[in-house]
Amino acid sequence: MQLGMQLDFQGVLLLMWGATVPLIYYGFICDPNLRWIYWGVQSSLAIAASAFTLQPNFKDPSLKMLRALTFGGFACSSLVPIIHAIARYGWEVQMKRMGLVWVFATLAFNTVGATAYAFKFPEATFPRTFDIFGCSHQILHLAVICAGLTHMVGILQAFDFLHDNGNTCPQLA
Template sequence: MDGAKDAVKQISKREKELQQKTEEKLTVLWNELPGWQQDNQYIHSGYRPVTNSYGKSFASVGYIHNETVNIWTHLIGALLALVGAAVAYHTLGSRYESATREDVLVFSCYFFGAIACLGMSATYHTISNHSHEVAIWGNKLDYLGIVFLIWGSFIPVMYYGFQNEPQLMKTYVTMITTLAAATSTVSVHHKFRTPALRPFRALMFVLMGLSAVFPVFHAKSLYGYSQLCESIGVGWMFLEGFLYILGAATYAARFPERVYPGRFDIWGSSHQVFHILVVLAAMSHLVGLVKAFDYEHSARGGVEKFMFLKVAWR
């Protein structure tokens, strides 16, 4: 009996020693991970061990592992968006005499969404190895950031796209805001986080993403495609949509690591490609917004019939 107890103690001691050695490593292999960390079986190495420490998780930003590119692409993207917001704030008003506070407001919506999305994503990927519980709420932040980006990108498009149709603008802004609130709830509330409701969560994001299609086609029927190319930079938005779809498809297919397992553990995996394409898509959207702003205040001398705050919400 005593021998059995001693054997159990020895096994327990060895398990603790093994766990301690694993935690002391900077990176570990796939088969050394706990089940909740095992997400992509085609990535074999470069994983950070569980830290149970925010300090250690944030310290991992300073060395190379398979989340390094995911962290830095969106961290740099968030910082660039922050700088862009500061530049826009100081230049929009002086660029044209007809520029108004409403221009600053709608650009602020975009920059808020971009900074929130990229910043939350970088934060999630940094702390995802802290513990299972922290990874869960960090993942919620990641999804919430996507909602903010979609909403923030939508608002300025409606402002410049329906400058002569304030009621239509109000309808579409109300629609996207309602969808954003619903999708945010689905993303963070524990009742909607069950595996059985995963299709419902996915559907909410798809509907929110596709919601931009309806007003664009509506505006096309009212003003024509050539007008939309000038008034909202629709060509840049199509490029944005293509980049998002390409990124999502690459991420879903887990290409190229599915074809060459273990070869893209640190550099070039599907998730990293997705992150880079998200940043490029956000930049494409910004180029379209600047084009819309320039057209509004150079070709038409500013929004005359439509005041975003004073008319639409009467």
């Protein structure tokens, strides 16, 4: 059980980190230095969170809130480069470069899944009704799948925009 839980935590962190890599790439396509800085910061935070989750007592039920804060904090850190890219290059440009509509849809799916899981909805509200099908853990996994697919659409949109429009960097155009 311990190994399975640790692998689950590592997988979640890897998925979260991996989702930021293309967003940073497309968001800072015109500024390689910032791109590398954000990649370094996100990678460092992912490694720190990973090391933290591997601690033997991290799985203790009394540390549920600390686990939530670890994953939630890392998720919030991925918003920093997105907000910075919007502030630096503007909303309209980043809507196309980063596929922001899809980024926000991804965020919504992940929030729904995490909230259902954190509050054990619906099984806490309707005891014995969702013991097999429709429980919070299943809702979480469905939401993560939807988030992953939504994220993929956004990255494909960003890829298409970059390759269809060539150089969109104002200082280099």
